[in-house]
Amino acid sequence: MNNNSTIILGIESSCDDTSASVLINGKIISNIVANQAVHESFGGVVPELASRAHQQNIVPVVAAALKEANVSKEELSAIAFTRGPGLLGSLIVGTSFSKSLALALDIPLIEVNHMQGHILAHFIQNDSNRYPQFPFICLTVSGGHTQIVLVKDYFEMEILGETIDDAAGEAFDKAAKIMGLPYPGGPLIDQFAKNGNPKAYPFPIANLEGYNFSFSGLKTSLLYFLKKELVKDPEFITKNKADICASYQHTIIKTLFKNLLKATRANNITNIAIAGGVSANSLLRSELERIGKQEHWETFIPNFEYCTDNAGMIAIAGYYKYLKKEFVGQDITPNARLKIN
Structure with missing residues (x-):
């Protein structure tokens, strides 16, 4: 390896995926993710089980990332890790491991905001060589967050609007649970919706001031709608699954773009750009392209592997911080409610 190479090890452990990535001179060389199937039977992430699984996974995942990149730990320039936001127990595992390894190797330690990582995933080298130009607006949609972010520079970001209750990804998963679909239900709703009529059943869109979102009312509306229909026909969900999924998904995506359009025009x-786990949703991706042409936007959609939680996005954020020499000491602690700005 060239002695002048900048090699960043990225570590992500904010929720239930343990991930490690090796970046060399701004290019992702490996990006290993270990999922936790243990939560499926509970219908959602169990924090205590998640932190235990991270303890089991983190050493083999880091070893696999280094091996795939053909890099030894002694060649690392720095370690970047997710400090927050996320589940505290999960964050503690990643933070403690990163601090210990950085101390043992006597190399810099870089803390990364998980949500900034999702946004900066757009700057990972790709085949198209297309990257957003500052300033840009990013709709960040995941299981825990839904935000419209004005991105002025790599680490200068302003939240224009966000959910006041459930995140969009959470609304997908809760709807799937109501319908009896296995966890995680968001991708299944997307899958069933492809064969359904998005206008079969009208659901309400919350009308808030500014650019904020609310999805709790939509979830409650679905619950009461299904209860009412199941009294008439116990097989209602089975018979109309595609139409229910298509109508519900259509309402979420319409809600997201309603505020995104307002924010882009006002600014x-x-x-x-879009980012976060829900940016893998097929309707969200296609609507961004359709509305983008209509509004004359330059649109940016991350590769599927960088949509959900992964260490590649932590590594690229760490790389830009490394260039600015923004390091932290061994007294750093995780922050489950870390703010984007």
Whole structure:
């Protein structure tokens, strides 16, 4: 390895995925993710089980990332890790491991905000060589967050609007649970919706001031709607699964773009990106392209592997911090409610 190479080890452990990535001179060389199937039978992430699984997974995942990148730990320039937001027990595992390894190797330690990582995933080298230009607006949609973020620079970001209750990803998963679909239900709703009529059943869209979102009312509306229909026909969900999923998904995506359109027009910005786990949703991706052409936007959609939680996005964020020499000491602690700005 060239002695002048900058090699960053990224570590992500904010929720239930343990991930490690090796980045060399700004390019992701390996990106290993270990999922936790243990939560499926509970219908959602169990924090205590998640932290235990991270303890089991983190050493083999880091070893696999280094091996795939053909890099030894002694060649690392720095270690970047997710400090927050996320589940505290999960964050503690990643933070403690990163601090210990950085101390043992006597190399810099870099803390990364998980949500900034999702946004900066757009700067991972890709085949198209297309990257957002500052300033741009990013719609960040995941299981825990839904935000419209004005991105002025790599680490200068302003939240224009966010959910006041459930995140969009949470609304997907809770709806799937109501319908009796296995966890995680969001991708299944997307799958069933492809064969359904998005206008079969009208669901309400919350009308809030500014650019904030609310999805709790939508979830409650679905619950009461299904209870009412199941009294008439116990097989209602089975018979109409595709139409229910399509209508519910249509309402979530319509809600997201309603506020995104307002924000882009008010701020006169035409570089628009999406990020987070729900950015893998097929309707969200296609609507961004359709509305983007209509509004004359330059649109940016991450590769599927960088949508959900992964260490590649932590490594690229760490790389830009490394260039600025923004390091932290061994007294750093995880922050489950870390703010984006």
